[in-house]
Amino acid sequence: MLSIKNLHVKLEEEDKQILKGVDLTVESGKVHAIMGPNGSGKSTLSYVLSGRDGYEVTEGEAVLEGQDILDMDPEERAAAGLFLAFQYPVEIPGVGNMTFLRTAVNAQRKARGEEEMSAADFLKLIREKAKALKIDADMLKRPVNVGFSGGEKKRNEILQMAMLEPKMCILDETDSGLDVDAMKLVAEGVNALRDAGRGFLVITHYQRLLDHIKPDVVHIMADGRIVKTGGPELALEVEENGYGDILAEVA
Amino acid sequence: MALAQAKIDLTEARLSRLEMPAGSSWAAEARQGAAARLRASGLPTRRDEYWKFTDPATLTAAEPPQAAIFEARDEAPLYDGIDRLKLVFVDGVFDAAASDDLTLEGVEIDLLADALAKDIHWAKDLYGVLETRGQDPVARPLAALNTAYATNGIVLRATGKVSKPINLIYLHNDVASDAILHHLVKIEEGAEVTVLESGPAAARFNKCMEIEVADGGTFHHVRAQGRDHERRAVTHMFSRISSGSTFKSFTLTANGVLTRNENIIEIVGDDAVAHVAGAALGDGARGAFHHDDTVFITHDAERCESRQVFKKVLRNRAEGVFQGKILVRQGAQKTDGYQISQALLLDEDSSFQAKPELEIYADDVICSHGSTTGAIDEDGLFYLRSRGVPEDKATDLLVLAFLAEAIEEIEDERLREDILLRLQQWLERRRG
Ligand SMILES: Nc1ncnc2c1ncn2[C@@H]1O[C@H](COP(=O)(O)OP(=O)(O)OP(=O)(O)O)[C@@H](O)[C@H]1O
Ligand SMILES: [Mg+2]
Numbered sequence: 001m002l003s004i005k006n007l008h009v010k011l012e013e014e015d016k017q018i019l020k021g022v023d024l025t026v027e028s029g030k031v032h033a034i035m036g037p038n039g040s041g042k043s044t045l046s047y048v049l050s051g052r053d054g055y056e057v058t059e060g061e062a063v064l065e066g067q068d069i070l071d072m073d074p075e076e077r078a079a080a081g082l083f084l085a086f087q088y089p090v091e092i093p094g095v096g097n098m099t100f101l102r103t104a105v106n107a108q109r110k111a112r113g114e115e116e117m118s119a120a121d122f123l124k125l126i127r128e129k130a131k132a133l134k135i136d137a138d139m140l141k142r143p144v145n146v147g148f149s150g151g152e153k154k155r156n157e158i159l160q161m162a163m164l165e166p167k168m169c170i171l172d173e174t175d176s177g178l179d180v181d182a183m184k185l186v187a188e189g190v191n192a193l194r195d196a197g198r199g200f201l202v203i204t205h206y207q208r209l210l211d212h213i214k215p216d217v218v219h220i221m222a223d224g225r226i227v228k229t230g231g232p233e234l235a236l237e238v239e240e241n242g243y244g245d246i247l248a249e250v251a
Numbered sequence: 252m253a254l255a256q257a258k259i260d261l262t263e264a265r266l267s268r269l270e271m272p273a274g275s276s277w278a279a280e281a282r283q284g285a286a287a288r289l290r291a292s293g294l295p296t297r298r299d300e301y302w303k304f305t306d307p308a309t310l311t312a313a314e315p316p317q318a319a320i321f322e323a324r325d326e327a328p329l330y331d332g333i334d335r336l337k338l339v340f341v342d343g344v345f346d347a348a349a350s351d352d353l354t355l356e357g358v359e360i361d362l363l364a365d366a367l368a369k370d371i372h373w374a375k376d377l378y379g380v381l382e383t384r385g386q387d388p389v390a391r392p393l394a395a396l397n398t399a400y401a402t403n404g405i406v407l408r409a410t411g412k413v414s415k416p417i418n419l420i421y422l423h424n425d426v427a428s429d430a431i432l433h434h435l436v437k438i439e440e441g442a443e444v445t446v447l448e449s450g451p452a453a454a455r456f457n458k459c460m461e462i463e464v465a466d467g468g469t470f471h472h473v474r475a476q477g478r479d480h481e482r483r484a485v486t487h488m489f490s491r492i493s494s495g496s497t498f499k500s501f502t503l504t505a506n507g508v509l510t511r512n513e514n515i516i517e518i519v520g521d522d523a524v525a526h527v528a529g530a531a532l533g534d535g536a537r538g539a540f541h542h543d544d545t546v547f548i549t550h551d552a553e554r555c556e557s558r559q560v561f562k563k564v565l566r567n568r569a570e571g572v573f574q575g576k577i578l579v580r581q582g583a584q585k586t587d588g589y590q591i592s593q594a595l596l597l598d599e600d601s602s603f604q605a606k607p608e609l610e611i612y613a614d615d616v617i618c619s620h621g622s623t624t625g626a627i628d629e630d631g632l633f634y635l636r637s638r639g640v641p642e643d644k645a646t647d648l649l650v651l652a653f654l655a656e657a658i659e660e661i662e663d664e665r666l667r668e669d670i671l672l673r674l675q676q677w678l679e680r681r682r683g
Contacts, residue, residue: 050637053629078639090634094652100635103648108639143652144634160638 001199007060019118020224026199036221050084079111081167085157105108150177158189175209207239258293264313278367285398292390304572318454318481329449343430354448357411363404381461383490384516394487397459401433409442415446421452445471451479451541462490467555477505494520504531528560528660533569543572550583559590565601576608590620
């Protein structure tokens, strides 16, 4: 599904190397988790994959279903099936949540040469998906993320994911700021999308999310590299002992 | 103060090309008075403080600059789905055949040329009167020129709640037209009327509207300027509004080499409300774009509210200007004045200049003003794109969001929707 090879990334504006050779392959149907200390480069990886400005790839590649995505525009990557649930979802005053989602859904369909979704079908679908995530009609009408609580923003990210049905979903700390019940809702939302044709990359600091979204593979990222890869037990180890032992072991 | 010779020459050169239309004796007097006001101040140049940000040279030149006819092609007329009384002017000439019948309940409509020819007409108390008042403290010579030489316009007196909007439709068929129109709007006590304006008017257009709103009267105005690229227009609205009255004016502008819209409002009765708003889209790549909103609101009564909301979206060397003043006279207690002017610059070549001013002589007032110049929100843009919305479309969404506060100033929902739809169409067309 997604294959990242030897990815090196520096900041465009300054001479600061952030990713120093990331190797990672997410297979179709699998859930991979990335854990790692603050500042190790997890969000940077997710931004670079989705095409945000400000970074420069100095080496390596990222291939989504056979397509090298690093030269594509963010909207092309989205149409190709990539989705990032932001660690910090952006507020967009003046753009209604519903308008935004409908524009996005239809733009992706158009880019893929598919027919646009009718207003009625869209409404039906979004109502159903929003209900499952306990997102009320008012939140759909309000401007994108404006005045949403931290947890509401995260649920809104999952709603977008559910509507867009991407092939490769990257979730950057979607659990942060969620209360216990919301975490369950979000996990259910993710699990509902799990299928053989879809891959997940879940960035998190806590085992708790992984109790609900069971990962197949767990990676530890430190200082811009994947330093260790293992099964779900790796997350439990981190939960118990922190990163000290692992980092000492690979140093 | 003696005028500089250059200014006198400029003024006389312009006047030599104009002919004062004949009319009744009071009309002749009003016109001559206006010509005298014009000669006293002379036509403006870039050196005048009030024209510091906008070069009036093409507006004052004796020879009008030409403007290609803009082809709207398949674009439906504005306000198409709205039942309205249509009055059509082609290059400043009234087109009776294309216009609706002037009779409508609750309102008397005449042509200015006819009104000025009559010995007795209510227009006598309004023609040039508010324009004269508006010459102080800042001279507005192009408005005086208008009063002196306007060839036509409409005079409208609302006596009740007028059942449908009056739409002044301006058409442009002559590449060298140089039109001067002057409208009068008188709203009697408790009466209500909506005036709509649309269409490219002429190669060069000088338009003046004087509006008198009596106690409890309501005036709504929605105007669309554009999308003709080569237009040069200077417009003045002079209003005097009384107790408990409402005045709301909104302008959507797209394109235009040069547009200067002046709005001068005098609030003379308590508890009155005056709102002026504008949304402008300028792209210098299709010829030059320069848009100037100049507003002067005087509060001379208690508990009145005024709002100025102006937004401009500029790209490719487009230039935006805002000069807005709130003057609160002594005794105008409990005044609530608000003014915001903002520009969204879509590139680094475009520019916005703002001169917000407050002058307050009463102690119990709330007045706020703000002006910002900003670029597109990159985080918002990336967020939209990451969801699959192409960059140009994402930009348009952010542009619409930016303009929303101004468009929301249109009170009538159908008109608001119509303007919004047109704006969306214009943005879409640009994307091709
Ligand atoms: N635009 C930027 N300007 C300056 N420094 C940056 C920028 N983007 C990332 N960095 C730096 O790169 C490093 C990696 O940041 P990143 O956000 O990817 O970490 P992270 O692993 O997601 O951390 P966290 O767990 O705290 O979310 C940090 O030291 C961060 O300060
Ligand atoms: Mg992060």
